[in-house]
Amino acid sequence: MDYKNSGVDIEAGYRSVELMKEHVKSTMRPEVIGGLGGFSGAFSLAAVKGMDEPVLLSGTDGVGTKIKLAFLLDRHDTIGIDCVAMCVNDVACAGGEPLFFLDYIACGKNYPEKTASIVSGVAEGCRQAGCALIGGETAEHPGLMPEEEYDLAGFAVGLVDKKDIITGEDLKAGDVLIGLASSGVHSNGFSLVRKVFRMTEQSLRTYIDELGTTLGDALLTPTRIYVKALKSIKEANVRVLACSHITGGGFYENIPRMLPEGKHARIEKDSYPVPPIFAMLAREGNIEEHVMYNTYNMGLGMVLAVAPEDAEAAVAAARAAGDTPYVVGTVTDGEKGVTLC
Numbered sequence: 001m002d003y004k005n006s007g008v009d010i011e012a013g014y015r016s017v018e019l020m021k022e023h024v025k026s027t028m029r030p031e032v033i034g035g036l037g038g039f040s041g042a043f044s045l046a047a048v049k050g051m052d053e054p055v056l057l058s059g060t061d062g063v064g065t066k067i068k069l070a071f072l073l074d075r076h077d078t079i080g081i082d083c084v085a086m087c088v089n090d091v092a093c094a095g096g097e098p099l100f101f102l103d104y105i106a107c108g109k110n111y112p113e114k115t116a117s118i119v120s121g122v123a124e125g126c127r128q129a130g131c132a133l134i135g136g137e138t139a140e141h142p143g144l145m146p147e148e149e150y151d152l153a154g155f156a157v158g159l160v161d162k163k164d165i166i167t168g169e170d171l172k173a174g175d176v177l178i179g180l181a182s183s184g185v186h187s188n189g190f191s192l193v194r195k196v197f198r199m200t201e202q203s204l205r206t207y208i209d210e211l212g213t214t215l216g217d218a219l220l221t222p223t224r225i226y227v228k229a230l231k232s233i234k235e236a237n238v239r240v241l242a243c244s245h246i247t248g249g250g251f252y253e254n255i256p257r258m259l260p261e262g263k264h265a266r267i268e269k270d271s272y273p274v275p276p277i278f279a280m281l282a283r284e285g286n287i288e289e290h291v292m293y294n295t296y297n298m299g300l301g302m303v304l305a306v307a308p309e310d311a312e313a314a315v316a317a318a319r320a321a322g323d324t325p326y327v328v329g330t331v332t333d334g335e336k337g338v339t340l341c
Contacts, residue, residue, distance in 0.1 A: 019116035023123035027133040031099070041134030043100050045159075053162035057096040061086035062153040066190040069220050071149060072201050076114055078222045079152060080121025081128070082187045085223035086247065087156035088129040092227045093243040093258075093302060095166040095234075096158035098131040104153045105138045108145035118152060121222075129227040131156065164234075168242035168258045168305070175241055175331040176311040177265060181324035182301035184277055186223040188248040189295045193219065196285035210276050218277050224323075226302045232321035233304075238314045242305040246297040253294070255303055255338040264334035267303075268341055272326035274299045293340060305331055 021036055033042035048054035063082040070079045080103070088098040103122045105115060115138055126133045145151075185193065197203065197215060204216030211218045226245075233240060242258040255265050278299065282292050292298060306314045311327060318325040 015112035019112055020119040020123075023116070023120045024133050027101075027123050027126040027131070029099070029130075029132040032132050032134055041100065041102065043132070043134060047159065051159075051161040055096075055160050055162050055165065057091045057094050057158040057160055058156065059087040059090035059158075060153065060155045061090070062151065063187045064190055065194060066185075066187050066219070067150070067152065068190070068194060068199065069204065069216060072199060073204055073216050073220065075216075075220060076117040077121045078220055080118050080123070081125040081222035081225070082121075083152050083154040084122055084125025084129060084131075084156070085225045086187055087154050088125075088131060088158070089223075089226050089245045089302065091156050091158035092129075092230045093166065093245045093304075094158075094160065095164045095230075095240065095243075096160035097231065098129050098156050098158040098227060100132045100134045100157055101126050101129075102134065102155045103136040104155075105136070105150055106141055106145065107138065107150035108141060109147035110138060110140045114150075118150070122154070125222075125225060128225045131158075166240050166243045168260050168263075171241050171260055171263050171305055171331050172307075173263070173331055173333045174308055175305045176308050176327060177267060177329040177331065178304050178306060178311065178314055178318070179267075179272055179300035179326045179328040180226055180229055180302040180304075180318060181224070181272070181326070182246070182275070182297045182299050183224040184221040184275055185219060185281075186247070186297055186301060188297070190219075192285070192287075192295060193281065196281055196287075208280070210280055212276075224301045226323065229302075229318045229321040229323040229325075230304075232317040233314050236313050236317035238306055238310045238317060240304050240306060240314075244303045246301055246303060248295075250295050250297065251293045251338055251340065252290075256336055258303075258305070259331075259336050261336050262333060263336060264332045265303075265329060265338040266332055266341060267329035267338060271328045272299060300326075300328065303328065
């Protein structure tokens with residue numbers, strides 16, 4: 001009897017590490033100290049010397065039940081982008097620069113090529129966010145998880161000067177709300193998605209004219225990463241007064257989180273195009289509009305507030321970074337919350 005007979009293949013673990021090394025190397029930043037394979041990841045904080053009051057920011061998340069679609073389609077190279085996005089977008093909307101990332105993969109059985117494919121997506125997400133993938137763990141759980149399944153979580157650490165933290169405390173009536181287009185459903189609400197659509201390989205591979213792609217491709221489209229857009233806006237000398245990452249809870253839960261007491265957000269629903277996947281989801285599931293906006297991003301993955309005189313520059317900077325921005329509403333005086341009109 002040995003460890004392999006109990007269900008844990010150490011050799012497969014070694015093989016996974018070898019296959020993922022090139023992906024990990026592609027994310028390195030100058031601040032990373034040492035090579036791969038250590039017991040911890042080391043990252044220089046020399047950059048804090050130029051800050052008045054450096055603050056570390058952190059975020060952790062997974063991709064929820066969206067991962068079930070990856071199982072069904074046997075496609076594992078994009079789900080890692082989702083994992084990175086969910087973490088680094090939270091860091092970015094507080095005004096921080098993501099510095100490094102760590103991933104955790106729990107699986108029923110370690111298939112080295114599959115694991116490497118997952119990590120390739122994590123590395124791609126890190127490259128998009130400009131952060132280093134400095135560590136991770138792949139844990140085999142025989143008897144606890146089915147052999148073909150896995151779960152993925154991540155952890156991001158970022159840095160910001162305290163004076164640059166986005167708090168929302170200086171919001172005023174008349175400030176402009178700018179929405180950054182999402183890439184689709186992102187990584188929230190998939191328990192409902194899986195109830196509405198038939199989750200079979202055949203249905204997911206079916207081309208849908210309304211979507212211009214297959215249902216599976218539309219749903220597996222990776223979460224948009226907004227780090228570069230927010231950095232571009234900052235470099236344009238625009239102060240972001242408040243910012244919200246539109247994740248689980250949609251508009252009604254997330255937008256109030258960026259508002260101080262006494263300020264209200266008004267968003268015009270027709271100020272930007274809602275991706276067709278949401279119309280299809282609402283129709284096929286007979287889902288009320290309020291529930292849709294209370295569950296999904298409805299086409300805006302990030303909403304930020306700027307002073308009216310900065311709106312044009314903010315839009316231009318976000319567009320220069322490759323994002324699609326829209327002026328979607330304004331801040332008013334009133335009870336903390338959001339109105340869609």
